[in-house]
Amino acid sequence: MHRLLERQIVRATGPSGELDLDSLLRLVDAAYVESDQERDRTDRATLLTCEEMDQLNEELRYLAHHDALTGLPNRLAFAQFALRAVQRAKQGESLAVLLIDLDRFKAVNDTLGHAIGDELLREVAARLRATVRGGDELARMGGDEFAVIQFGGEQPESTEILARRLVQRLSSPYSIQGHQMNVGACVGAALAGPDVQDVDLLLRDADLALYRAKHEGRCTWRIFERQLTISEE
Amino acid sequence: MYFGNRDVLRCADRSNELRAAYPEAKIIGCSGTRSIVDNTLEEDGIVAVALGFARTSVRIARAQVTEPSQSRAAGEEIGQTLFAKDLAGIFVLADGLRVDGTDFTAGLTHRIGPGPLIVGGMASDPCDYLETLVGADCEPRSGMVAAVGFYGTAIRFTHGRASGWDAFGPRRHITRSNGNVLYDLDGKPAFELYQRYLGEEVSAGVSAAVMFPLLISPPDRPEQTVVRAPIGLENGTGGMTFAGHVPQGWTARLMRGNLDRLILGAADAARQARVEQPMSGRGESLALMVSCTGRHLLMGQRTEEELEIAGAELGSESKRIGFYSFGEIAPLADSSISDLHNQTMTITSLVEVGD
Numbered sequence: 001m002h003r004l005l006e007r008q009i010v011r012a013t014g015p016s017g018e019l020d021l022d023s024l025l026r027l028v029d030a031a032y033v034e035s036d037q038e039r040d041r042t043d044r045a046t047l048l049t050c051e052e053m054d055q056l057n058e059e060l061r062y063l064a065h066h067d068a069l070t071g072l073p074n075r076l077a078f079a080q081f082a083l084r085a086v087q088r089a090k091q092g093e094s095l096a097v098l099l100i101d102l103d104r105f106k107a108v109n110d111t112l113g114h115a116i117g118d119e120l121l122r123e124v125a126a127r128l129r130a131t132v133r134g135g136d137e138l139a140r141m142g143g144d145e146f147a148v149i150q151f152g153g154e155q156p157e158s159t160e161i162l163a164r165r166l167v168q169r170l171s172s173p174y175s176i177q178g179h180q181m182n183v184g185a186c187v188g189a190a191l192a193g194p195d196v197q198d199v200d201l202l203l204r205d206a207d208l209a210l211y212r213a214k215h216e217g218r219c220t221w222r223i224f225e226r227q228l229t230i231s232e233e
Numbered sequence: 234m235y236f237g238n239r240d241v242l243r244c245a246d247r248s249n250e251l252r253a254a255y256p257e258a259k260i261i262g263c264s265g266t267r268s269i270v271d272n273t274l275e276e277d278g279i280v281a282v283a284l285g286f287a288r289t290s291v292r293i294a295r296a297q298v299t300e301p302s303q304s305r306a307a308g309e310e311i312g313q314t315l316f317a318k319d320l321a322g323i324f325v326l327a328d329g330l331r332v333d334g335t336d337f338t339a340g341l342t343h344r345i346g347p348g349p350l351i352v353g354g355m356a357s358d359p360c361d362y363l364e365t366l367v368g369a370d371c372e373p374r375s376g377m378v379a380a381v382g383f384y385g386t387a388i389r390f391t392h393g394r395a396s397g398w399d400a401f402g403p404r405r406h407i408t409r410s411n412g413n414v415l416y417d418l419d420g421k422p423a424f425e426l427y428q429r430y431l432g433e434e435v436s437a438g439v440s441a442a443v444m445f446p447l448l449i450s451p452p453d454r455p456e457q458t459v460v461r462a463p464i465g466l467e468n469g470t471g472g473m474t475f476a477g478h479v480p481q482g483w484t485a486r487l488m489r490g491n492l493d494r495l496i497l498g499a500a501d502a503a504r505q506a507r508v509e510q511p512m513s514g515r516g517e518s519l520a521l522m523v524s525c526t527g528r529h530l531l532m533g534q535r536t537e538e539e540l541e542i543a544g545a546e547l548g549s550e551s552k553r554i555g556f557y558s559f560g561e562i563a564p565l566a567d568s569s570i571s572d573l574h575n576q577t578m579t580i581t582s583l584v585e586v587g588d
Contacts, residue, residue: 034533
C-alpha cells in the first residue's frame with residue numbers, strides 16, 4: 001500500500017515541489033472507492049455464480065431423473081421410488097408394481113416415422129398421468145415401457161381396477177398429426193406386502209406377469225401369481 | 234514510435250514537431266487509453282522513442298479501412314507490402330474501433346506465414362469509445378492500420394504474453410453471434426447475464442463490463458483459449474460488441490480479475506520475453522509493452538505496479554514504451570501464428586545483436 005501512497009504523493013506534487021494536500025486526499029479517496037468497487041464486484045460475482053451453479057445442479061438432477069421426451073421420471077428415478085416403496089411395504093403398507101408395454105409401437109415408428117412415434121409416446125404419457133392417482137409413482141422405463149407403483153387400497157381389487165383402466169385408456173384410438181392409430185397396451189402387476197423381499201424380485205414378478213399378458217394377446221393385463229413362476233420356469 | 238492521448242494527437246503540430254526532429258525517420262504510433270514509458274503511466278501527453286539500427290532495415294506499410302468488413306483485406310495488403318525473405322518481425326497498430334482486429338490479424342498472418350513474429354495492438358481512446366487514431370508517416374487518423382517491418386539477421390525479437398484473469402462459473406455456449414457481436418449465451422441474451430453480474434455498475438456501461446471478459450474456446454480444441462473483452466454494451470439489436478470475434482458454437486466462461494494476479498501476470502509476460510533474449514553480443518534493448526485497457530480499468534491507481542514489476546523482470550538495460558490498448562496482437566500459446574487477444578499484457582523485446 002505504501003507504494004501506492006508514494007505514487008499518489010508524486011502525482012499530487014506540483015512542478016515546484018509543493019504537495020497539494022487536496023489533490024492527495026482526492027487520490028486517496030478514489031483509491032478507497034476503487035478498492036470497495038472491486039470487493040463488491042467480487043462478492044457479487046461469487047454470490048451469482050453460487051446461485052447459477054445451484055440452479056445448474058438442480059437442472060442436472062432433474063435431467064438425470066427424468067425422461068427428456070415425456071417429462072416423466074426415468075428408470076433411475078423409478079429404481080429409487082421402488083426402493084422406498086419396498087420399505088413402506090415392509091412396514092405394512094400394501095402396494096403393487098405395474099409394468100406397461102405398448103402393443104404395435106414399433107409398427108408406428110417403422111411406418112410413420114420417429115417423429116410420430118415420439119408424439120405418440122408423449123400422448124401415452126399424458127393418458128398415464130391422467131389415469132394414475134396423485135400419490136402413486138409413474139415412470140418411463142425406456143422405449144415403449146412404462147411403470148406405476150400403486151400404494152394402498154384393498155388388494156388385489158385396487159390393482160385389478162387400475163390395470164384394467166390403464167389397458168382401456170391406452171387402447172383408445174390416437175389421432176396424431178392427422179394419423180389415426182390404434183395402439184394397445186399390456187399390463188403386468190406384482191403385489192407386495194410385509195413379506196416382500198426386495199425390489200428386484202418384485203420387478204421380476206411384475207415382468208413375468210407382463211410376459212404372460214402379452215403372450216395371451218393384445219390389450220391384456222395379468223397379476224403375478226406364484227404358479228406363473230413355476231410355469232415360466 | 235509514439236503513443237499518446239487521442240485528443241492531444243489530433244493536434245497536427247505534434248506530428249509536425251516529431252517530423253521536424255526526425256526528418257528521415259519512419260514514424261509510427263497510435264492513441265492509447267494511457268501511454269507507458271518505463272514505470273510511468275502517461276494520461277494526457279505523448280511518449281516517444283527513437284530507434285537506430287546498425288544492421289537492421291525497417292519499412293512501413295499502411296492502409297485505410299472505412300468499414301470493418303475491409304479489415305482482412307487491409308491485413309493482407311500490409312502483409313503483401315512488408316513480406317520479404319529477410320523479414321524478422323512486424324509491429325502492427327490498428328484502429329481499435331473501426332477495424333475488426335481478428336480479421337485484420339488473420340489477413341496479415343495469412344500473407345506473412347509462420348516465420349516472422351507479428352505483434353502489436355489495437356489503438357484505444359480515453360474510454361469514450363468514439364475514435365482511435367493511428368499514424369504511419371502521416372498525421373494520426375481514424376480507420377488507419379499500419380505496421381513496421383524489421384529486416385535482417387541482426388534484429389532479435391522475444392515475446393511474452395500473460396493475462397492473470399481467472400475464469401469462473403459455468404461453461405456457457407455461444408448460441409448466437411455474428412463476428413465480434415455476441416447475442417445469446419445458452420439461448421439467453423448475453424446482455425441480461427452482464428446486467429446481473431454488473432449490478433448497479435451497469436450504469437457505468439462498458440467500462441464496468443470489461444471487468445468481466447469472456448474466455449472462449451472452440452468446442453473441439455478447448456485448450457486453444459482466447460480472451461474477449463466487451464467494448465460495447467447493448468447496441469440496439471440486443472447484441473454486445475467484443476474486441477474480437479466471438480464465434481457461434483464456441484464455449485465461453487466469464488472471467489474476473491484479481492489485482493495481485495494481474496500484476497503477477499505482467500511479471501510473467503516480462504519473464505517470458507527476458508528468458509528468450511540472446512545472452513551475448515546484445516546492445517540496448519527496447520521493450521514494447523501493449524497492455525489491455527480493461528486491465529487499467531480494473532487496476533486503477535495500481536496500474537503502475539504492473540509496469541514496475543515487469544520493468545524489474547526485464548532489467549535496467551531495457552527501455553520500455555507502450556500503451557493501453559483495445560486488443561493485443563500476439564502469437565497464440567504454443568504457436569507461431571498471431572491472433573487478437575484481450576485483457577493481456579504483451580511484451581516484445583527488440584535487440585540488435587553484434588557480429
